[in-house]
Each structure stands twice: as structure tokens, then as C-alpha cells.
Amino acid sequence: MSESRAERSRLPRGSLTKRTIAETSLRLLDEHGVAAFSMARLGRALGADQTAVYRHFSDKDDLILAIADLLLEEVLVGFVPVSCWWQTVADFSRRMRSVYKLHPAAGSLAAIRITRGPNEMRLVDALLAATLSAGFEGREAALYYRVVADFAMYWAGSHATYLSLDSEHQMSDEASWTREYAIVDPVAYPNTAIVRQDLGEVGFDEIFETALELLLSGIADRAPNPCRCDEGHGPAASPDDACARRSRH
Amino acid sequence: MSESRAERSRLPRGSLTKRTIAETSLRLLDEHGVAAFSMARLGRALGADQTAVYRHFSDKDDLILAIADLLLEEVLVGFVPVSCWWQTVADFSRRMRSVYKLHPAAGSLAAIRITRGPNEMRLVDALLAATLSAGFEGREAALYYRVVADFAMYWAGSHATYLSLDSEHQMSDEASWTREYAIVDPVAYPNTAIVRQDLGEVGFDEIFETALELLLSGIADRAPNPCRCDEGHGPAASPDDACARRSRH
């Protein structure tokens, strides 16, 4: 935490770069949330005047795109496309969500932003490779690529936004809102009353994994090529579930 | 547009209510976007001092929740749960997204916010009725309810946010970003190069309908009860596709 300095001397010439500014922004967002992400606080954290950032970014939105690219870079760390397209898409979706959950404030700002940077291009190409290896062609390949890419983006972004709002309102418990339904009026809302106990016990991880499995098994049903792996597809997909479904073709 | 008044006299006593303030906010957001949604402009639009709003809402976030509830109210207009759970869930998801697309600025602010108002409770109960009628019970019913509710919320919110950003950056064409991939380097990104022509031709409506159909057909595969309707399930689901799948059980 070198956010404030008692005495600040003029910074040496090339000490501010796009990367250091973006990294410092990300640290600031991680530590103090969206509310603390102002140009004034960023300048202080950099040991520079707040307006020095404008030499490197045209405006705050431009800086946010650089932060979004940092997140994508983190998604790419350890992401290795494999021959099985199911595994590749599932791995990408999980990594995307993990990184956004690790950086909820940055994730909420980066959500659905298109950076057009090399990190994004690499991810797009890897996902398209998976879609093509599933046997889809042309327009259909583009469609299913968009479906899985948007799915991963929207869920990661939405969960990050939720966590970001949550920590700002200091409620921390991710399932707290569902507990409010436990005291619902059974006459006005009979169906809610039936599952009132269960609603609070379903967590975001399980919801995400279920949605992911539904999506991928649906695509597998429609894909010309089954994937080339013989085992299960991760935590939520048991072998006899996912692979048996694919072997119908 | 009565946003500005040359001369403003003191407002009569009960002329400001939660509802009129929320409705004026929604109109302001629709007409001028998120950037124009300030307490100062809201006050002017109401013909009142900007601080008068604080008599009715504790802060701006409280007001945003009221706007979110207005959107849910609009989702409920014409929403009639039917005996077929597939149709009910599909109808809700489409209505949710339609309303958010009609109000992109408000939708981007309302995204993933929980209002706990009666409109929300009614929607939750209707979706739970659908899930239960599919034959799911207890914890599993709660899980599949959350999957479809979150799906609808995240896609509606993300598309609204995208449209909201879009109109702020004045690019309007929803597929413009995909065109940039048309000039991609085929050596560095070989898979992208293969489908470069097709990427720009896939629209958000088609992506959404495909994702919805994948999700619902996946749930139908796992549901104890097929739904009780004999026809197709809307624009994207042809009879021989959706209903044939369900009749496997």
C-alpha cells in the first residue's frame, strides 16, 4: 500500500507505462472496489499527478479496456486447448469465471467489453478451433462459437458484478437473498413456499456448472463430431453422463 | 420533454411520489442514456429541486431498484404462465430480454439487481411453478429454477449493457465488432480466418434463441415430466425438434 506519499518528488521520465498504470488500477480495484477507482486515487497510487494518466490513455474508458485485457491475459495463463472440444470450451468458461470472480470490481467494469487485443484474438481463435473440431462449418460454426463465448462472458461478468455489488453492500454471503424467500406467504406464492428451504442451498458454482453442462450436452447432441476423449469432462460432468450422451452419434 | 422550465414555482405538496420519480427516471434513461441520469437532470425533469428526490429515496441506488421493479412490471404485462413449462420459461426469457432491450440504459443499471418487490415474487413463483410441473422436486427444482432465471437475467442484462455502451459510443450496428475479424491474419489466427465471413452474419437474436433452445432441450432431457403441449415452442424451436426430443421419455 504505497497509495499516499508524504513528500512526492517528480517522477523520472519513462516510469509510467500503459502496463504499470493498468496493473496498479487492477490492484486498486481488487483492494478497494469500484468506488475507490478514481483518477485521483490512481494518481496517488502511482506516485504521480492524477492527470499524468492522460498521457497514456485517452480517457478512463480506454484504461478500462486495458484492464479488461489484463483479465483476459490471466484467463490465458494455463489455458491449453486440448483435442476434446468439450473440455476446451468447459475449461475456458471455468477459467473466465474464476478470473472474474478473483477480480470482481475489475470484472464488473470489464464485463462484455471488446478489447480487440491479441489476448482476445487468441481466445477467439482457440474457441473457434474447438467449434470447428466439433464438426460445425461456416455459419453454424460461427453461431455455436458465439453461443459458448457469450455464455462464458455473460456469466463471468454477471457473477463479478454481483460480487462487486455485494461487497459494496457488505452482505458477503452469496446466498443471502434466497433466505428472504424462506418467510414467503404460502397463499400468495404457493410454489415458492414448496421449495423455500431448498432455494438457499443452491450455490452459484452449482448453477454455473449445471448451465454449462446443459449447454455443452445440447451442442454435443447437435455436433457432427463427438470429441476424441474417453473420460469425463470435469467436476460437474460424470463420464456416464456426458460421454454416453455423445456416443449416441 | 418538460425537462427545463424558464420559471419554476414551488411544487404542490404531494406531487412527488416514488412512482412518478421512478417513471421520470426511466423516461430520462430511455431518451438520453445513462450519462444523462443525474440527480440534477432528474430534478429538472420533475420540475423540482434535485434534492427533493431524497425525501422519497434514501439514495440513487434505492431509486435504481425502483426502476428495476418498473422493468419487471413491464415484463409481467401479458406474461401468462401456460401448462407447458417449456413455453412458460421461453416466454419469460424472451419477455425479459425484450423489455431490457427496449430500455437499455435502465436495463444496464437494473441488471442482476434483486428488488424483492411483489413483481419479482410473482415472476419467481411462476418460474418455480414451471420447474415443478416439469417434475423436478426439492433441491433439484430449486437448482433448475435458478438456472433458467439466471440465464434470462444475465442475457437480458448483458444485452442491455451492450446496447447501452453501444449507443454511447455511437456505433449503433450491433454486429460491427465482428467485422473487424474479417481482416484477421490467417497465419496467426487460422480458425478465425476460416469463418471470418460468417462471424458478422450471426445476430444477437439468433444467438439468444439458440442458447435458450439448448438450455431448454437439455432440461427437457433431464425432466421427469414432458410438457403437455403438442406444438412447437416459438420462433426457434420447430415441432419436430423440440417436441420429438421430449417424447423420448
Next chain:
DNA sequence: ACCTGAACACCGTTCAAGT
């Protein structure tokens, strides 16, 4: 009880001036 308006502590961004 409800609306007003001055005041406060912030914002993002611009631009002429420094080094």
C-alpha cells in the same frame, strides 16, 4: 410533512506551464 437551496466533498477531463 414536504420542498428548497446553499454547501460539501468529491468526480473526469483540459490545457498552459514547467522540466
Next chain:
DNA sequence: ACCTGAACACCGTTCAAGT
């Protein structure tokens, strides 16, 4: 070429004063 700092036009919110 790069960083500084005063300045500008905004923000959301508080609170004592009006009616």
C-alpha cells in the same frame, strides 16, 4: 517527451431553512 497543477464543469448527498 513527459509530468504537473490550476481550473472547469460536473457529480451525489447533507442539512438548516423555508412554507
